[in-house]
Amino acid sequence: MVSIVSVAKAAGVSNKTVSRVINGEPHVTEDTRERVEKAIRDLGYIPNMAARQIRSSRSNTFGIITDYVSTTPYSVDIVRGIQDWANTHGKSILMANTGGLPEREAEIWKMFQSHRIDGVLYVTMYHRVVDPEAGDVSIPTVMINCRPQTSELLPSVEPDDFQGARDLTRYLLERGHRRIGYIRLNPILLGAELRLDAFRRTVKEFGLAESDLSIRLGMEGPVGAEENYVFAAATEMLQQKDRPTAIMSGNDEMAIQIYIAALTLGLRIPQDVSIVGFDDFRTVSLALKPELTTAALPYYDLGFQGAEWLNGVISEEKVRASRRVVSCKLVERTSVRAL
Amino acid sequence: MVSIVSVAKAAGVSNKTVSRVINGEPHVTEDTRERVEKAIRDLGYIPNMAARQIRSSRSNTFGIITDYVSTTPYSVDIVRGIQDWANTHGKSILMANTGGLPEREAEIWKMFQSHRIDGVLYVTMYHRVVDPEAGDVSIPTVMINCRPQTSELLPSVEPDDFQGARDLTRYLLERGHRRIGYIRLNPILLGAELRLDAFRRTVKEFGLAESDLSIRLGMEGPVGAEENYVFAAATEMLQQKDRPTAIMSGNDEMAIQIYIAALTLGLRIPQDVSIVGFDDFRTVSLALKPELTTAALPYYDLGFQGAEWLNGVISEEKVRASRRVVSCKLVERTSVRAL
């Protein structure tokens, strides 16, 4: 492979001058620069990042740690957001997956260190609390879609589940719904807790009694091995004497089952029962008929902002632990009617 | 950061001996090895991959190029399969996304070269034909879930859509179904073509007339911007005088709409109409009630086998262009009844 030495010889300059040209350093005449650029083109020179990393202690590479244990459609857009940011800022992405195994996580940190990555983005499938091993090392780290345990001084960027669920709840209340069912996402997830909390608070603020609500557990258990009660819960809920006029689903995936339960019972959506989801996973929210009103998890933005933030942490060499939340915008479609 | 020099001094050996220990080379006494390993532990030494790459011309890193233009749940497992293989074979994964843009693809190849990656896995969201720019360079490359245009000498590993759809068709025929509807996936996708072709051939071999079939287009247009006719097509098909007793859906996502169409028309699944999908995207196939019978796209295996194959290509330095297909196993659930 072509090195700086060949380019320098071809252009009749020193190695250092070639380096100045490719790094856009000042103090290079136009004539010299053109000669060098021509030699680079002619010889097909491509810089060796490894040599740069050794000499300059900059790898310009971010590591991403993910915890995917199964098909996980939800947070792919986080990675896409990170990659789009990285692409426009000259950073490379080294990617590794723990598969949910702590031992593998330790290996990954070590692998990242061997690559001298500049920083780490720790990404989770679901919005939850985690205990990353970053505390053992001083690699700049930003948590995405997850929250470090309180003893850790790590920045995190998370979706605003509370605001999203609050807005959905208000949306239903403003359209006259008073008897509202809520089928709850897996309780081990922070997102599930925040959404339910928002639901409860919002209806309370509105003056509704808890007895006007119908709250059921939709799923529970370890991620990737959940027990699923959604269809049964929705069926039971919709067969109540005073059945709810609207159901809030813990997420869009669960809404599939709620739709099917309603239709199977001969109920029309939204005429007989309105349904809202959460996350705007388009494969589902647009596939359901009528199309699902939901709050969109801002995964792409989480990724993009996380990468941006990490870059800031790296250049400032000062970790300011704080949490940023990105709002979950309400996406109005056709699954809700006004009473 | 700690280097080999510090370890060597602490262990009282040469740099090269430390190198021998960390690389598991022979001709190191047990006593020496232990001294070195202790020094490594005490000092927290982690090898610098960049220095290794420069000196030994081995990066032990694979590049993955993806073409994700939107939320794409389907092929995440490809990446997971690749990563699991890489993890157990000491390879790192550098990941970049074209977002479907050819210009970005050229930049990515260049970035990979600057990292001196050992080889490239070219991964597509959907099973289709592509024209990667690998032809311009001699980096070992394996196509995953996609097929190079015939002029390229590149190995590919693809799902056997034909076999999967053939098995599903037989499954329905064996259960007595003779009037079968087929709602077709986006025609620009190779997978769509293969599945429909299998359907047609299998029913023909079975002796059914084309007039016993009902084939509709479900979606069409550029990936990420498809027009979607599934719900309308299913509704129309199910309102036919001789409506089909079973419907084959181009994929699981489309099956959501077919389910809803059937239920909205007051038809029971599978009593009145049986439904099968394709791809076993579990978020959907398990969420549908009754659970969907389908053929599973072997994404994890595609990834795993692709990485394995690339490793072989790299070490043999000889590209044998050929196509491997991985079967799509029929997953029997409860959406089909026997007549």
Place this chain on the structure above:
DNA sequence: CATAAAAATGTCGACGTTGTCATTCGCTTG
């Protein structure tokens, strides 16, 4: 014991790039 071979260890330069500082060239001012 002497010799040869194998095992064990060490020396040194190479890889590609850039940080640091030295040197040269060109321009401006008195």
Place this chain on the structure above:
DNA sequence: CAAGCGAATGACAACGTCGACATTTTTATG
């Protein structure tokens, strides 16, 4: 014209590791 300053370029060693080969030590054999 000379001196000073800034721009432009170059020289060289350093970064961390390992390939290639040299040297030393140990073991086996006659």
